[in-house]
Amino acid sequence: MVAQRLVEALRARDDAGTWHVDVFAEEPRLPYDRVQLTKYFEARDADDLALGDRSLWADPLVTLHRDVKVEAIDREARTVTDRLGRTHPYDELVLATGSYAAVPPIPGTDLPGVFVYRTIDDVAALRGWVEQKRAANPARPVRGAVIGGGLLGLEAAGALKALGAHATVIQFGSHLMDVQTDLGGGQALARLINAQGIGVRCSSATQVMRPHRRTGHVGRLEFADGGRLDVDVVVLATGVRPRDELARAAGLEVAPRGGAVVDLACRTADEHVHAIGEVAAVEGVCYGLVAPGYAMAEVVVDRLLGGQATFPGADTATKLKLNGVDVASFGDAHARSEGSVEVVWADPVAGVYKKLVLSDDARTLLGGVFVGDATPYASLRPMLGATLPGDPSAYLLPEGAGAAPQLELPDDAAVCSCNNVSAGTIREAVTQHGCTDLAGVKACTRAGTTCGSCLPLVKKIATAELEKAGITVSKALCEHFALSRAGLFEAVRVAGLHTFSEILDRFGQGGRGCDICRPVIGSILASLGNGHVLAGEQATLQDTNDHVLANMQKDGTYSVVPRMPGGEVTPEGLIVIGEIARDFGLYTKITGGQRVDMFGARIEQLPLIWKRLVDAGFESGHAYGKSLRTVKSCVGSTWCRYGVQDSVGMAVRLELRYRGLRSPHKLKLGVSGCARECAEARGKDVGVIATEKGWNLYVGGNGGFSPKHARLLAEDLTDDELVRTIDRFLLYYVRTADRLQRSAAWLDDVEGGLDGVRAVVLEDSLGIGADLDAAMAEHVAGYEDEWKAVLDDPEKLARFSSFVNAPTTPDPDLAYVPERGQKRPATPAERGVLVAGPVLTVREPQPEEAR
Amino acid sequence: MSTTLAGLTPVCRLADLAAERGAAALVDLPDGTQVQVAVFRLHDDEVLAVQQLDPYSGANVMSRGLVGTRGGEPTVAGPVYKQVFALRTGACLDAAGYAPVEGHDGDLVAYPVAVADGVVHVGPPARP
Numbered sequence: 001m002v003a004q005r006l007v008e009a010l011r012a013r014d015d016a017g018t019w020h021v022d023v024f025a026e027e028p029r030l031p032y033d034r035v036q037l038t039k040y041f042e043a044r045d046a047d048d049l050a051l052g053d054r055s056l057w058a059d060p061l062v063t064l065h066r067d068v069k070v071e072a073i074d075r076e077a078r079t080v081t082d083r084l085g086r087t088h089p090y091d092e093l094v095l096a097t098g099s100y101a102a103v104p105p106i107p108g109t110d111l112p113g114v115f116v117y118r119t120i121d122d123v124a125a126l127r128g129w130v131e132q133k134r135a136a137n138p139a140r141p142v143r144g145a146v147i148g149g150g151l152l153g154l155e156a157a158g159a160l161k162a163l164g165a166h167a168t169v170i171q172f173g174s175h176l177m178d179v180q181t182d183l184g185g186g187q188a189l190a191r192l193i194n195a196q197g198i199g200v201r202c203s204s205a206t207q208v209m210r211p212h213r214r215t216g217h218v219g220r221l222e223f224a225d226g227g228r229l230d231v232d233v234v235v236l237a238t239g240v241r242p243r244d245e246l247a248r249a250a251g252l253e254v255a256p257r258g259g260a261v262v263d264l265a266c267r268t269a270d271e272h273v274h275a276i277g278e279v280a281a282v283e284g285v286c287y288g289l290v291a292p293g294y295a296m297a298e299v300v301v302d303r304l305l306g307g308q309a310t311f312p313g314a315d316t317a318t319k320l321k322l323n324g325v326d327v328a329s330f331g332d333a334h335a336r337s338e339g340s341v342e343v344v345w346a347d348p349v350a351g352v353y354k355k356l357v358l359s360d361d362a363r364t365l366l367g368g369v370f371v372g373d374a375t376p377y378a379s380l381r382p383m384l385g386a387t388l389p390g391d392p393s394a395y396l397l398p399e400g401a402g403a404a405p406q407l408e409l410p411d412d413a414a415v416c417s418c419n420n421v422s423a424g425t426i427r428e429a430v431t432q433h434g435c436t437d438l439a440g441v442k443a444c445t446r447a448g449t450t451c452g453s454c455l456p457l458v459k460k461i462a463t464a465e466l467e468k469a470g471i472t473v474s475k476a477l478c479e480h481f482a483l484s485r486a487g488l489f490e491a492v493r494v495a496g497l498h499t500f501s502e503i504l505d506r507f508g509q510g511g512r513g514c515d516i517c518r519p520v521i522g523s524i525l526a527s528l529g530n531g532h533v534l535a536g537e538q539a540t541l542q543d544t545n546d547h548v549l550a551n552m553q554k555d556g557t558y559s560v561v562p563r564m565p566g567g568e569v570t571p572e573g574l575i576v577i578g579e580i581a582r583d584f585g586l587y588t589k590i591t592g593g594q595r596v597d598m599f600g601a602r603i604e605q606l607p608l609i610w611k612r613l614v615d616a617g618f619e620s621g622h623a624y625g626k627s628l629r630t631v632k633s634c635v636g637s638t639w640c641r642y643g644v645q646d647s648v649g650m651a652v653r654l655e656l657r658y659r660g661l662r663s664p665h666k667l668k669l670g671v672s673g674c675a676r677e678c679a680e681a682r683g684k685d686v687g688v689i690a691t692e693k694g695w696n697l698y699v700g701g702n703g704g705f706s707p708k709h710a711r712l713l714a715e716d717l718t719d720d721e722l723v724r725t726i727d728r729f730l731l732y733y734v735r736t737a738d739r740l741q742r743s744a745a746w747l748d749d750v751e752g753g754l755d756g757v758r759a760v761v762l763e764d765s766l767g768i769g770a771d772l773d774a775a776m777a778e779h780v781a782g783y784e785d786e787w788k789a790v791l792d793d794p795e796k797l798a799r800f801s802s803f804v805n806a807p808t809t810p811d812p813d814l815a816y817v818p819e820r821g822q823k824r825p826a827t828p829a830e831r832g833v834l835v836a837g838p839v840l841t842v843r844e845p846q847p848e849e850a851r
Numbered sequence: 852m853s854t855t856l857a858g859l860t861p862v863c864r865l866a867d868l869a870a871e872r873g874a875a876a877l878v879d880l881p882d883g884t885q886v887q888v889a890v891f892r893l894h895d896d897e898v899l900a901v902q903q904l905d906p907y908s909g910a911n912v913m914s915r916g917l918v919g920t921r922g923g924e925p926t927v928a929g930p931v932y933k934q935v936f937a938l939r940t941g942a943c944l945d946a947a948g949y950a951p952v953e954g955h956d957g958d959l960v961a962y963p964v965a966v967a968d969g970v971v972h973v974g975p976p977a978r979p
Contacts, residue, residue: 479921512871512894514919515928515935540871544915544930547872552930556910603915804863804874804890811887811911828909828953 002277002293003096004031004051009301011059019304020061022088024080027119028067030054035290037123038155038162049120073250075270092272094300095247095260099240099278099288104147108209113218114234117156126235130163133232141166145221145229147206148237149176154322156235157198168199168229170221172238175202180318180329184346185369188353192325192372195351201229209234242279242286255281264310265303266296274300287314291417298420317384317417319377326374330381331367332357340366345396354396356380363387378457382413382423415461416454421447423461430465438462477739478516480508485664485739489524493735498530500537519543520739523626526662527734529782532789533662534796545624548800549786550606555814555825558606559599560586561623562613563659566633566651566671567594576616584609587822592703593630593668595621600823602810604802610787619785622660626740628667631655632680636673636690645690647673650719654688657723658730660783664737664746667730668702682710685733685743686726691715695722699729700747700754708744711754714762727776728761728769859965859972866969868892873914873927875903878962880975888962888973889914891938893925899938900962900973906955907932907946913959 007021025031032049057064065082072081079087101116103109113133115126133142142165146153149171160167169176175186176193190200205224212219221229247260252268255261259281266274266282277293278286287293292314302309317330335342339360346353352372359366365383370376376395388395409415411424429435429444438455441462442448448455475484483491488507497503500521504513513521522541526533533542534549545551550558562577577596581588584605586598601609613619622628631654634640636647651671661667670681671688681687687698693716701710714725737746747754759765790796801807815831816823862876873891880886887903891914903911908931916927918938925938935945941959951957963974 480919511920511923512918512925514921514926515917515933518917518919537871539869540918543917544912547915552912552915554908554910554931556905556908556912556915556931799869799872802875803877803887804867805876809877813887813911 001031001034001051001290002098002297003094004056005294006094006096006276006297006301007062008052008056009298010304011056011062013301013305014061017061021063022090023062023064024068024070024082025064025066026069027121029120030057030064030066032120034118037117037120038159070246073246073273075250075273078272090272092274092304095273095275095279096277096297097243097246097279099242101236102239102241103236104206104238106147106206106209108211108218109236111209111211111218112216113232114209114236116236117152117159118240123159126159126233127163129233130160130165134164142232143230144168144233144235145170145231146235146237148239149173149200149202150179150237150239151177151318151320151322152239153235153237154193156237157193158322160233160235161196161198165233166197166199168201169193170204170206170223170229171200171202172205173202176200177327180333181327181369181371182334182355184344185327185329185333185353185355185371188346188348188351188371189322189325189327191348192351193322196324201227240278240288242281244279247273247275247279255284255286257281257286259286264299266299266311267303274303276300282311287316289314289316289318291420292316294418295420312420317381319374319381326370326372328370328374328377328381329368330377331365331384333367333369335367337366343392343396345393356392356396358388358392362392365392378454379409382409382415382457386410386413409461415457416445416447418454419446421445426458426461427465430462430469435462436466436471477520478514480504480511480513480517482509483507485520485524486736488520489527489735492521492524493528498525500525500541513541515543516739519546519626522546523662523664526627529778532784532796533786534790534799539796539799548603548606549610549620549624549790550601551624553599553825556811557599557814558601558603559597559623560601560606560609560613561591561595561597561621562618563621563655564595564630565655565659566631566648568648568652569595573616573618576612576618580609580612585823587824591623591630594632595630597623600816600825602802602814603800604808604810607791607797607800611791614785614788614791619659620787622786625662626665627660627662628655628658628669631658631669631671632684633671634673634676634678636671640673642676643673643690644692645673645695647671647679647688647690650688650695650722651679653719654723654726657780658726660786661730661734661779663730663734665740665742667743669726683707684710686710686729688722688726694718697722697725699757700744702742702744704742710744711747713754713758724773725761728772729757731772731775732757732760732768856965856967856972859963859974862888862890862971862973864969865892865896865898865966865971868898868971870894870896871918873916873918875911875914876900876973878973882975887911889916889927890964890971890973891918891925891927893918893938896966897925898964898966898971899925900964901927901936901938901941901959902962904955905929905931906951906957906959907934907949909952909955 003023031051033051036049069083070080071083079089081087101118116122130142144160144165144167146157146169149169153169157167157169175183176189193200206221207224208222209218210220218234242259244254244258244260248254253261260268260275260279261281262268262275266276276296278288296311299309299311319328335357340357341362342355342357344355355369357367365388368380409423413423415421415423425445426447429441433444435441435444438459447458476482491507503521518541550560552558581598586600589597591597631651633647633651637643637645654669668684669686670679670684672679672681673690681689682698683701683703687701687710689696695717697714698710699713702708733743733746802809815826817826817830858881860878868874870892871894873889876888876890878886878888888900889903890900892898903913905912907929912930915930919926926935927938928935932949933947934943936943936959941961943957960976962976965972
């Protein structure tokens with residue numbers, strides 16, 4: 001994690017490209033987020049834990065060597081040797097080897113069934129073991145124990161519970177999380193954890209782990225007090241040790257409790273060797289949290305670039321949600337400062353424990369502990385070391401019991417400790433850098449981009465600053481409509497309006513619309529089923545491409561894409577397309593969505609081309625619309641050796657169902673016939689991946705400018721469940737998304753996020769399921785091929801003339817040159833001075849009328 | 852319409868134009884040259900014309916842009932890169948972060964239009 005941060009920071013700051021970085025990773029994966037390790041149980045996908053933008057690893061100045069552990073350092077020669085025996089030279093070396101899970105000196109830790117909790121592989125092995133144990137004895141639950149009642153131990157216990165196993169936490173100390181909380185907090189935590197069905201055993205020293213008589217697997221724990229516990233699986237979570245073996249072998253100084261000793265510049269005694277993160281002992285102290293590690297990475301980057309940064313010391317404040325229980329602490333949680341006083345609010349019935357540690361005059365905030373309700377943490381932690389206005393107990397009372405004084409954070413108060421962003425920096429993002437929303441502030445400052453726990457506070461500060469500046473974040477579409485797209489959609493739907501003029505009269509602010517609101521209303525009217533998009537006044541709403549049902553290219557000609565559902569096409573179909581492209585002199589290319597694109601069609605040629613396509617059974621591919629584009633598929637179980645479901649059949653069914661559906665932005669779907677995912681479905685707005693039992697449904701993926709992997713919405717759906725779920729997902733998106741908002745961004749914005757969407761489409765939490773189902777049924781029944789309808793209507797056909805006074809005369813300025821056996825538009829240099837007209841026409845207009 | 856038709860060329864009937872959309876026309880000017888003009892029929896049947904060449908893409912496409920208003924004044928949006936132009940003057944109101952293609956002015960040339968007996972006439976620009 002800290003190595004990833006180092007590379008990211010270096011590439012962001014090293015504008016001159018001075019440094020080339022080789023990163024050696026022992027694991028075969030891209031760097032991932034260990035803090036979120038427990039999430040792996042939910043997502044079951046290592047990609048969801050990936051850190052940062054993966055394009056970082058494609059940077060030519062960065063080389064990531066995965067699964068290539070470094071075995072030795074030669075400081076004299078300034079080289080490292082990897083496990084394959086290759087040597088790599090370096091100018092500067094940074095150790096970021098992290099730590100390994102400590103194994104306590106208890107006999108029996110080597111028995112099968114004893115695990116540590118550190119890497120994705122550990123977690124995967126633990127899951128495999130629990131599943132195997134359950135299969136061996138389905139009659140009773142799998143019994144698990146976790147040695148260690150700290151943060152990691154409680155996470156591991158939660159993970160065991162999530163796997164359906166019983167879990168008991170064994171804590172050597174007097175209470176849970178004894179590093180972060182005091183006795184009262186730990187006891188409150190134990191009650192809350194107990195209530196979740198997790199056992200807690202404090203002040204318990206495990207003496208030995210005994211094997212099961214028959215299996216030889218771990219079977220029983222024996223404690224110093226004579227107690228025993230039967231187990232099927234044990235997780236060791238008794239802390240971590242720095243992985244400093246490379247530093248030791250290289251003769252570098254190592255701290256008494258491990259860790260390569262570095263100074264405040266994160267440099268070892270060898271000026272060309274640095275250490276950051278959990279392997280570094282900064283002035284002898286190791287830090288097991290991610291935020292100090294990130295700070296060290298930034299220090300080294302600054303030094304590499306000639307700066308003088310030093311490690312600022314660590315903020316060991318912690319806030320987390322363990323198995324649904326809020327736990328937070330900061331500063332001097334144990335009240336060890338001389339003369340300090342404690343103010344405590346404890347409510348065992350509600351399961352809440354809150355404590356503030358204050359200076360002897362009860363005015364300066366020194367620390368705090370919150371269990372069960374961490375609401376005050378976000379506003380109090382940045383006040384560490386500052387004078388608290390008012391009565392301290394006011395901050396601890398339950399909400400509604402009396403208003404706590406409003407806190408105005410000082411500019412130097414740290415808000416995001418992961419990325420070291422202060423309140424002042426967030427205010428500047430608004431006042432100096434023109435950010436007008438949370439997304440902008442996040443991008444500008446990086447606040448809230450790592451663990452996200454400070455986001456509510458970031459939003460609050462940014463909003464307050466915006467209000468001060470007199471900026472209300474307007475959702476108005478444009479000068480003609482004060483409503484957002486979602487608001488307008490609802491308004492039009494409920495009012496039952498069917499034309500642009502009606503909508504302008506009813507909801508407009510004056511004027512005749514513009515290039516922003518007209519296409520939005522065109523899309524809304526189309527989504528609500530108002531007939532052909534070029535019928536009557538609707539034609540005036542369609543953007544350039546929709547108006548002629550083709551995609552305009554840079555020279556003003558168009559590309560033509562017939563639909564090929566699921567990417568399936570017959571030989572006869574391909575021959576027709578080939579003949580048409582040849583007869584009209586069109587450039588042909590295969591699209592990313594598994595169909596054929598024909599370029600260079602002039603506006604007056606479009607109906608002639610489409611007449612031949614429609615006669616051959618093709619229909620519009622809607623490549624021009626903010627609408628369903630394609631449903632990409634792999635070949636699936638009908639032909640593929642590995643396929644488990646008929647992905648092409650499902651893709652065709654989905655494409656024929658949703659063709660013509662207008663949406664806030666383009667929509668792409670994908671269907672893969674097995675977990676190998678050859679259709680790249682997780683890069684789509686809706687991705688469907690076959691399982692042995694049915695289909696997994698992923699939503700919110702896209703390629704493009706900021707690629708996103710789709711996230712799991714539902715598992716093991718039958719064909720009909722899948723279709724109904726996609727129906728509702730798509731229509732919920734169509735109705736509530738903003739203008740030009742892809743499904744990924746919508747999922748971030750929509751009420752409740754992915755969970756909220758799941759509740760709406762799977763559990764019908766808004767009670768709109770039947771309405772959405774009916775609306776989709778209406779869409780499916782009302783579908784007609786837009787191009788066929790144009791060919792049948794002389795009035796619509798009249799729009800496809802090159803000139804109103806010379807309808808079949810080609811634009812005289814078009815010019816092409818041959819390239820690789822086809823044509824392409826001539827460049828300005830090739831055509832001489834543009835305004836002088838064509839100097840080079842390689843293809844005479846085709847005699848298409850003679851067909 | 853009382854506008855004099857001297858020097859103006861008949862292009863099409865008003866009925867040939869769809870309201871709130873544009874159409875391209877080939878116009879022979881009195882000096883013997885031929886230009887491509889984009890002709891727009893507004894909501895109230897007023898007709899306006901600007902050059903067909905989009906200075907931001909170099910393509911002859913202005914007639915295919917979306918018609919609208921800004922502060923009540925009629926506009927057209929460039930079909931390729933979405934600049935907004937005033938239809939009466941041709942002035943570019945919003946360059947959308949783009950620069951015109953080399954050798955082109957960022958504003959459009961506006962052409963005088965007169966509608967007489969249901970026929971649309973277009974003439975040479977006041978200042979070429």
